[in-house]
Amino acid sequence: MKLYSHPISGHVHRARLFLSLLGLEHEVINVDLMKGEHKSPEFLRLNRFGQLPVLDDGGVVVSDSNAILVYLAKREGRTDWLPEDAASAAAVQRWLSVAAGEIAFGPAAARVVVLFGRDVDTADMVARAHRILALIEAQLADQQWVATPSAAPTIADVALYAYIARAPEGNVDLSGYPNVKAWLRRVEALPGFVPMVSTPVGLAA
Template identity: 50%
Template sequence: MTSPIKLYRNPKSGHCHRVELMMSLLDVPYETVDLDMANGAHKAPEYLQISPLGQVPAIDDDGTTLSDSNGILAYLVSRYGSDDWIGTTPVEKAEIQRWLSIAAGEIASGPAAARLVTVFGAGLDHAAAKAKAHGLFKVMEAALDGKTFLVGERLTIADVAGYSYVAHAPEGGVSLDAYPNIQSWLARIEALPKFVGMAKSPIPDAA
């Protein structure tokens, strides 16, 4: 790598944060480019060449451009990390992929959607998103019982993909008080030496 990776982002996007967290954990030099999305910077022709759907995050790694947060995570660990991040056995690989699917599915439609309503004013069904979040968190709470990370005792991209929106769920009105295993998991990630956090937003009344 001849220059820092450029990360095109919104600083309050969990999708963007998971990429930033991954680069920090891998100790990969990067610089952030905050897009003025309110004024359509993500739809500008030059940005659409990097991210054809006009979404964040996107990266430019010395001319290699990629979009989609989970795809970027896979790229980063493949180029700058090790197989430990993506699983070393068929079962580990499958479990990690399941959590990546959950990050793109249940996390996106649950805690991320609830936070879109309170932080960004999105016209989504807030009550439904909060209900989905609590349903997911009950599953995660059980999955983390007796485990350090989502897939056993080693940090993987599953944890990186899941962290941001779960940690910031209270900003969407979704309390984590009933989920001690999740809280402990978040604390372990936040205690990592190269952890970098996401910009915080006010917490509304939780339910």
């Protein structure tokens, strides 16, 4: 398998983390975003959206980080990571949507602005981040993992991890969310965990 990657992308980290948690061998191919390699004709043949990550599994090409999580769980028959019963599957999908929505437009967006020094007011992004973090904090009040009360994590936890862990880089303070911080530590204690690149900006400076 080949994973087309960029080290500071939380979307890429989702795929890289899950590959590692599953113990799947893969080749990481770095795509230089600064040089526009993700918009080259060669890359657009892999993903016409011109976005990372992309997984090439022997000619089966999967783009979109959450789609890659689903693909890998199904490929490996890992119903622990992606349950098959209707209620649990729906719960996982609900939180994959949060990762693609509130997380992407909250802490992830704020981090991008700070990371690249863009002249953009992040107040709405930070406020959105705190709204979803408060909901996740409540969700974790009486369970260890986000999607279900199961004793095992799911791909929802993988999808949410990176941009919450690096939220302080976008000036999103995690100190008021003890359940979220404990959940981050549980993810980081999983066998095969690989960290996301840390950047000394924002509150992480």
